[in-house]
Amino acid sequence: AQSVTQLGSHVSVSEGALVLLRCNYSSSVPPYLFWYVQYPNQGLQLLLKYTTGATLVKGINGFEAEFKKSETSFHLTKPSAHMSDAAEYFCAVSATFGYALNFGKGTSLLVTP
Amino acid sequence: EAGVTQFPSHSVIEKGQTVTLRCDPISGHDNLYWYRRVMGKEIKFLLHFVKESKQDESGMPNNRFLAERTGGTYSTLKVQPAELEDSGVYFCASSGPLLETQYFGPGTRLLVL
Numbered sequence: 001a002q003s004v005t006q007l008g009s010h011v012s013v014s015e016g017a018l019v020l021l022r023c024n025y026s027s028s029v030p031p032y033l034f035w036y037v038q039y040p041n042q043g044l045q046l047l048l049k050y051t052t053g054a055t056l057v058k059g060i061n062g063f064e065a066e067f068k069k070s071e072t073s074f075h076l077t078k079p080s081a082h083m084s085d086a087a088e089y090f091c092a093v094s095a096t097f098g099y100a101l102n103f104g105k106g107t108s109l110l111v112t113p
Numbered sequence: 114e115a116g117v118t119q120f121p122s123h124s125v126i127e128k129g130q131t132v133t134l135r136c137d138p139i140s141g142h143d144n145l146y147w148y149r150r151v152m153g154k155e156i157k158f159l160l161h162f163v164k165e166s167k168q169d170e171s172g173m174p175n176n177r178f179l180a181e182r183t184g185g186t187y188s189t190l191k192v193q194p195a196e197l198e199d200s201g202v203y204f205c206a207s208s209g210p211l212l213e214t215q216y217f218g219p220g221t222r223l224l225v226l
Contacts, residue, residue: 004155036217043117044156044204044217051213090156098144098212100158100169 002027002093006104014112019063019078021107023091026072033074034092034101035065044090050074051097061085086111115139117218119205125224131193134221138187138207144168145188146208146215147180151201162188195225 007022025031032051036044048059055067065076074091088108092101118137126132138145147159159178160170164185173180177196182188192199202222206215 041219043219044206046214046216049214092156098161098208100146100161100172101148101156101215102158103148103156105155 002029002031002095002102004091004093004102004104006089006091006107008107009105010108010110012110012112013081015083016080019076019081019085019109021076021089021091021109023065023074023076023104024072025074025091025093027093027095029095032094032096033065033067034094035059035063035074035076036090036092036103038088038090038106040087047076047089081109081111083111083113085109117205117207117216119203119218119221121221122219123222123224125226126195127226128197129194131191132195132223134190134192134203134205134223136188136190136205136207136218138205139209139216142207142209142216143185144208144212144215145182146206147188147190148204148206149201150204150220151198154201156204159190192223195223197225199223200225 003026005024034049035047048057050067058064090106091104120135145162150156158172161168162182179191202220204220206217208215
């Protein structure tokens with residue numbers, strides 16, 4: 001079985017500051033890991049994903065995440081926050097491609113001027 | 114290319130009534146998924162179609178929920194009779210033959226009064 005824990009339901013950062021959204025997973029098999037973003041009144045959009053290979057994954061809009069097996073983590077980072085990054089972010093895990101995604105509860109990111 | 118579309122965007126019904134949600138996947142995507150997010154909770158998987166067949170319906174909460182995908186194109190999710198706890202956002206997603214990414218629709222916001 002797979003599950004995800006996102007630490008912090010709300011995170012606030014200043015514009016230009018580092019964004020760090022935490023995700024820890026539990027999986028009985030090598031995990032496939034995803035970060036999705038939901039902007040207001042829109043659907044979920046894939047930011048990035050980890051399957052195999054390089055553990056540092058780069059996504060859209062300047063986001064990246066690092067898979068750390070020893071820490072069972074897949075934290076999302078962005079060096080400099082923009083106002084447009086304000087959204088809800090979801091970490092998800094699945095056993096393989098095509099299987100059900102198991103989501104965390106989501107983290108709402110607020111970016112202040 | 115059109116994305117995943119869902120109809121209606123919002124629905125308000127009374128307890129005991131019936132509601133039918135529709136999802137149109139990306140053209141050519143054989144895989145279609147339904148998910149639900151109850152307020153304050155994580156997004157939960159409901160079921161997965163491959164073409165018109167139910168590949169995995171382990172997330173369906175009870176027999177008041179009926180999903181269909183006749184002809185392997187669009188899908189409907191019927192809730193009959195609706196209960197208060199069915200309120201939430203229902204997301205549909207689709208993926209192509211490589212199964213690598215699930216593309217989500219904007220969701221249907223269901224409120225049962």
